Amino acid sequence: MTRITADVRFLRGYNQALVMGVGRTARRFERSTVVQATGLTPQAVSKVIARLSADGLIRATGVRRPGVGKPAVVYELVPDSRYAIGAHVARRTLRLVLVDLAGTVRHSAVSPLPGDFTPQQLLDALAAGITAITGSSDVSGRLTGVGIGMIGPLDHAHGLVRGAHGLRHWHDVPLREIAEKHLGLPVHLDKDVTAGITAEAWRHGATFGDAALIMIESGIGGGFWLGGAAHRGAHTNAGEFGHTVVDLNGPRCVCGRHGCLEIVHQHAIEAGDIDRAARVVAVGVVNLLQTLDLAHVVLAGADLLRHPDTYLAAVTEAVQADARRVHWLTTKVTLSGLGADAIAAGAAMQILDRHYGIPELAPT
Amino acid sequence: MTRITADVRFLRGYNQALVMGVGRTARRFERSTVVQATGLTPQAVSKVIARLSADGLIRATGVRRPGVGKPAVVYELVPDSRYAIGAHVARRTLRLVLVDLAGTVRHSAVSPLPGDFTPQQLLDALAAGITAITGSSDVSGRLTGVGIGMIGPLDHAHGLVRGAHGLRHWHDVPLREIAEKHLGLPVHLDKDVTAGITAEAWRHGATFGDAALIMIESGIGGGFWLGGAAHRGAHTNAGEFGHTVVDLNGPRCVCGRHGCLEIVHQHAIEAGDIDRAARVVAVGVVNLLQTLDLAHVVLAGADLLRHPDTYLAAVTEAVQADARRVHWLTTKVTLSGLGADAIAAGAAMQILDRHYGIPELAPT
DNA sequence: AAAATTTAGCAACAGCGTTGCGTAATAGAG
DNA sequence: CTCTATTACGCAACGCTGTTGCTAAATTTT
Numbered sequence A, B: 001m002t003r004i005t006a007d008v009r010f011l012r013g014y015n016q017a018l019v020m021g022v023g024r025t026a027r028r029f030e031r032s033t034v035v036q037a038t039g040l041t042p043q044a045v046s047k048v049i050a051r052l053s054a055d056g057l058i059r060a061t062g063v064r065r066p067g068v069g070k071p072a073v074v075y076e077l078v079p080d081s082r083y084a085i086g087a088h089v090a091r092r093t094l095r096l097v098l099v100d101l102a103g104t105v106r107h108s109a110v111s112p113l114p115g116d117f118t119p120q121q122l123l124d125a126l127a128a129g130i131t132a133i134t135g136s137s138d139v140s141g142r143l144t145g146v147g148i149g150m151i152g153p154l155d156h157a158h159g160l161v162r163g164a165h166g167l168r169h170w171h172d173v174p175l176r177e178i179a180e181k182h183l184g185l186p187v188h189l190d191k192d193v194t195a196g197i198t199a200e201a202w203r204h205g206a207t208f209g210d211a212a213l214i215m216i217e218s219g220i221g222g223g224f225w226l227g228g229a230a231h232r233g234a235h236t237n238a239g240e241f242g243h244t245v246v247d248l249n250g251p252r253c254v255c256g257r258h259g260c261l262e263i264v265h266q267h268a269i270e271a272g273d274i275d276r277a278a279r280v281v282a283v284g285v286v287n288l289l290q291t292l293d294l295a296h297v298v299l300a301g302a303d304l305l306r307h308p309d310t311y312l313a314a315v316t317e318a319v320q321a322d323a324r325r326v327h328w329l330t331t332k333v334t335l336s337g338l339g340a341d342a343i344a345a346g347a348a349m350q351i352l353d354r355h356y357g358i359p360e361l362a363p364t
Numbered sequence C: 001a002a003a004a005t006t007t008a009g010c011a012a013c014a015g016c017g018t019t020g021c022g023t024a025a026t027a028g029a030g
Numbered sequence D: 001c002t003c004t005a006t007t008a009c010g011c012a013a014c015g016c017t018g019t020t021g022c023t024a025a026a027t028t029t030t
Helices: A008-024 A029-038 A043-053 A120-136 A175-183 A192-207 A259-271 A274-292 A308-323 A339-356 B007-023 B031-038 B042-054 B119-136 B175-184 B192-207 B263-271 B274-292 B306-325 B339-356
Strands: A027-028 A059-062 A072-077 A083-089 A093-100 A107-114 A143-150 A158-164 A170-173 A187-191 A209-217 A220-226 A229-231 A294-300 A332-335 B028-030 B058-065 B072-077 B083-089 B093-100 B104-113 B141-149 B160-163 B171-173 B187-191 B209-217 B220-226 B228-232 B296-300 B332-333
Touching: A008 A029, A008 A043, A008 A072, A008 A192, A008 A339, A008 B007, A027 A029, A029 A043, A029 A072, A043 A059, A059 B296, A083 A120, A083 A192, A083 A339, A093 A120, A093 A339, A107 A120, A107 A339, A120 A143, A120 A175, A143 A175, A143 A192, A143 A339, A158 A175, A175 A187, A187 A192, A187 A339, A192 A209, A192 A220, A192 A229, A192 A294, A192 A339, A209 A274, A220 A259, A259 A274, A259 B263, A274 A294, A274 A308, A274 B274, A294 A308, A308 A332, A339 B007, B007 B031, B007 B042, B007 B072, B007 B192, B007 B339, B028 B031, B031 B042, B031 B072, B042 B058, B083 B119, B083 B192, B083 B339, B093 B119, B093 B339, B104 B119, B104 B339, B119 B141, B119 B175, B141 B175, B141 B192, B141 B339, B160 B175, B175 B187, B187 B192, B187 B339, B192 B209, B192 B228, B192 B296, B192 B339, B209 B274, B220 B263, B220 B274, B263 B274, B274 B306, B296 B306, B306 B332
Parallel strands: A083 A143, A143 A187, A209 A294, A294 A332, B083 B141, B141 B187, B209 B296, B296 B332
Antiparallel strands: A027 A072, A059 A072, A083 A093, A093 A107, A158 A170, A209 A220, A220 A229, B028 B072, B058 B072, B083 B093, B093 B104, B160 B171, B209 B220, B220 B228
């Protein structure tokens, strides 16, 4: 991993992203808010605000009278100033969302995908769906790109699908490249779970610490947010959390090992014992906490959302039991606030992040 | 986690750190090497090299004749220009090392610690050991600080030992503060495993991708290097890898759960079955790979080093079996090249990192 | 000896946040 | 009403970064 040089443009993007982060988190903000949140000098904040205003990303919306002194100008993000489209590619469905600069899902639509669909069929479905969305909304000139979240394995850096689980026509498909050509828009390709955790990080803002998204949807996966960024691993293959062994003498899994979290969970489901299934997931989550020490755990996925309260209760209880010995070990457990849109919305936010988020210093 | 502002001093520190990284990795380097490795312009590299030379951190050491054209000046890091002391605090021993700017261990000494030692006893042992080292080596004015790697739980950001496993006198001890006062040097406090993985990252340089250090030494812990930095987790408590469940129906562990990696491993050891113990660790390592997708796994720790080849073989085999399905999933498994010095040396490197490593943008 | 090639630095420049200071807008005191 | 204290905020100059344009030096090749 060769690091890239940092020049003054990095500073510009970085501090600009800090201010945008404040704007997304707090609906309205003034200069002093930003000064406190970022540590920038008031003068620097003025300059950044001037730049962002000129680009139409934020706007003045009134004044606040603090009692004595000149009233402070109140700013707000302009949600309609930029949009991105997010796609969640699952085995049989394509979910498309339109997300604005504030992170709000403005449109959401699901369409079926042909069984064992080909790359061309996906491209056609994407193009048709995007046309439908841009036709019904006025996003002219403000669409920044398309984010695609899908099952792996894939190579995020090169936009390459190495081979999607359960799909035959997806071996070493350069999806990003052909999608950009087909759609005429910048495309970002990532694993579904990584897109999902990005959405959570966006919604929570700068206060979002290390976190994981547990996704239960025809398999169990994990998306990670560590040190202020998505963690993808050395080969964009992080998150195969369902294939960690929790029962050395357990049943054989499709991956060849015995007692994977996923197969143990599945057996409980097939036995009709949702409570036990939820407790199995809880064991896996506590394993994650022991290993990574997370501040947040977010639960998501279609199968999980069939019994959200059962899973939430089991995981919460296990996490609290684990931390009971000490007062300082606090971890929040929540359901994803975006529901079924989580992955698609996160994929869209990854596009917006490319322009208005913290610039990367270490590419690849 | 409030991010801090980035100003031009960040650029200076960042690009300087890139050049220092090249200097540590390649023993000798010239301007064109740095240009290629960092992406900086030749002129920028000249400026950075001028600054570093003025500080005595690097020096010209000759010329290379590339065939045609003006010969290139060859530079090298000046190892003796800066030193740091590293301390590895275990339950019954204190290991102190002197590390130079190149990352070489120049002195190493182990002294016993009293059973159930107190903070004051540790401070005295530290002071005595440091005096012995500085007495026998000429490090006057070039000692940058003391790094302490010890068992947790602790609070890295505030330099606070919350309570060390198995030690009674260590509850909420502000070790960094009192050690800085007692020793008159800057002190960095971190978990042993985090210090250990930092040492590996230093030795491997910029090419070191996501990695873990597995430490087996009266317990099983893990140190993580993710996204170009040490991963400590939300409460500096990451790495309790030994307390992840791998056998749902396994024996009860001291932590209250059943079938933790650590207790299953310990049972195998007690049964005299080292091979089985090693395979248990291998299962844990593969679990990590599935979750985090690592490029390197480094094995370390006193107990592991009693049977290094057995562990290395078992883990290597399990990792290769896991990756056999695909060609692109490559993970290197190695023993720590620093042996028993790994933790102490890493703690020292954390001090050097503070001055000459990549500056942090997101403190706390 | 002249040309080609490679290395390296000087000087001017653009862009960033910072500092110093002046100005605008308000509330409250006299 | 007038004056003062207070708060908000921007202009201008500055220091620092890496970048660009160009010149000079050192060596091999022709």
